[in-house]
Amino acid sequence: MIPKVDLKVVFTRLQEFKNEGKKILGIFPHSLIPDELIYAANAIPVRLILGGDEYAATKGTEYMTQATCPFARGCIGYFDQKVPIYTLIDGLVGGNFCNGDLIASEIITKFFNIPFLKVTFPTTTESFSLKFLQHEYIDFKEKLEQFTGSQITHEKLISTFDKYNTLREAFQKINLQIKNTTSSLKGDDLQNLMHRFLLLGPDEILQFINDLKIENVEQSNNKIPILLSGTGIALGDELIHFIEGFEAIVMINDTWSGIHFYREKLEHDPNDDPMATLAKHYLLKNESSRMVPNVRRLPRVLELIKEYNIKGVIDHILKFCDPYIADYKRFKESLQDAEIPVLQLERDYSTSLEQLKTRIGAFFEMIL
Numbered sequence: 317m318i319p320k321v322d323l324k325v326v327f328t329r330l331q332e333f334k335n336e337g338k339k340i341l342g343i344f345p346h347s348l349i350p351d352e353l354i355y356a357a358n359a360i361p362v363r364l365i366l367g368g369d370e371y372a373a374t375k376g377t378e379y380m381t382q383a384t385c386p387f388a389r390g391c392i393g394y395f396d397q398k399v400p401i402y403t404l405i406d407g408l409v410g411g412n413f414c415n416g417d418l419i420a421s422e423i424i425t426k427f428f429n430i431p432f433l434k435v436t437f438p439t440t441t442e443s444f445s446l447k448f449l450q451h452e453y454i455d456f457k458e459k460l461e462q463f464t465g466s467q468i469t470h471e472k473l474i475s476t477f478d479k480y481n482t483l484r485e486a487f488q489k490i491n492l493q494i495k496n497t498t499s500s501l502k503g504d505d506l507q508n509l510m511h512r513f514l515l516l517g518p519d520e521i522l523q524f525i526n527d528l529k530i531e532n533v534e535q536s537n538n539k540i541p542i543l544l545s546g547t548g549i550a551l552g553d554e555l556i557h558f559i560e561g562f563e564a565i566v567m568i569n570d571t572w573s574g575i576h577f578y579r580e581k582l583e584h585d586p587n588d589d590p591m592a593t594l595a596k597h598y599l600l601k602n603e604s605s606r607m608v609p610n611v612r613r614l615p616r617v618l619e620l621i622k623e624y625n626i627k628g629v630i631d632h633i634l635k636f637c638d639p640y641i642a643d644y645k646r647f648k649e650s651l652q653d654a655e656i657p658v659l660q661l662e663r664d665y666s667t668s669l670e671q672l673k674t675r676i677g678a679f680f681e682m683i684l
């Protein structure tokens with residue numbers, strides 16, 4: 317079993333990075349910001365993944381109304397409460413991934429006096445959108461170089477692409493081990509690994525994965541393989557652990573806190589313009605539900621269901637999470653048409669997991 321990331325350890329490590337002269341850049345976790353650029357600028361990308369806490373989400377309503385998702389409100393709440401790791405953040409990178417990103421980024425930078433490195437994302441995948449994003453990344457690269465005082469050289473960027481691809485491969489292998497039902501790993505373990513990566517960048521996690529000893533269990537288990545889709549799972553939200561408390565295993569976490577990072581490697585040719593390469597990867601391989609038209613999510617989910625022999629889908633929607641609310645009906649009906657059992661869980665952090673017990677239990681009984 318892989319333990320949850322210890323925030324005291326994260327704080328100490330980030331402080332060490334700062335002492336080495338590296339900037340700590342906070343990023344909204346599910347945006348189209350390429351971590352590769354930040355890492356190549358000798359800075360540490362820290363995804364703002366804390367969540368699951370009703371108190372922090374309520375604190376956020378001192379800055380905005382309740383009509384925004386609890387995750388974004390919680391992000392603001394954590395800055396308000398001066399949560400130690402967020403006090404180390406030198407600059408915030410945000411954009412317009414969704415309503416939550418747009419509002420929270422503006423509020424955090426304004427009220428907590430944190431420099432804002434803004435990137436604007438297109439919502440279509442047309443060729444002009446690709447060009448637009450490429451120019452945004454060029455602009456972002458210049459801002460990063462100024463902010464960190466480090467030049468992002470072509471060589472550094474290419475070696476960073478390779479490093480992140482190595483990490484993607486490592487995560488893919490672990491997910492395959494979970495598919496192998498004799499492995500002792502579960503979806504919750506993979507989530508803990510992802511959270512560690514999202515807070516500390518690639519180096520720590522690569523080392524951690526290399527040192528991992530994965531045990532095999534003696535007999536194959538008979539847990540129901542589940543795909544979790546929709547809103548991602550913040551550090552502090554125990555939903556995956558709770559689901560796996562039933563006779564089920566979250567084989568695929570199809571969210572920003574799971575497979576979205578590692579499903580596709582970044583294909584690159586050393587002779588291509590790296591900014592064009594990044595734009596292609598982040599726009600065309602975007603796995604979220606934010607694009608218009610939203611054409612990638614459903615075929616990808618159906619593909620994963622087949623590949624991992626999934627028996628049911630849980631569609632997780634945090635209240636006011638606009639990209640997934642918009643896909644509510646279409647997603648459910650398409651899965652039902654394909655005769656795949658689906659449970660839609662709309663919740664906020666004030667809903668205790670115990671309150672979901674009956675619905676989740678009944679869903680698994682229906683599958684068995």
Ligand code: SF4
Binds near residue numbers: 385388416548639
């Ligand atoms: S994707 Fe959803 S949960 Fe995440 S910040 Fe945006 S609206 Fe909130």
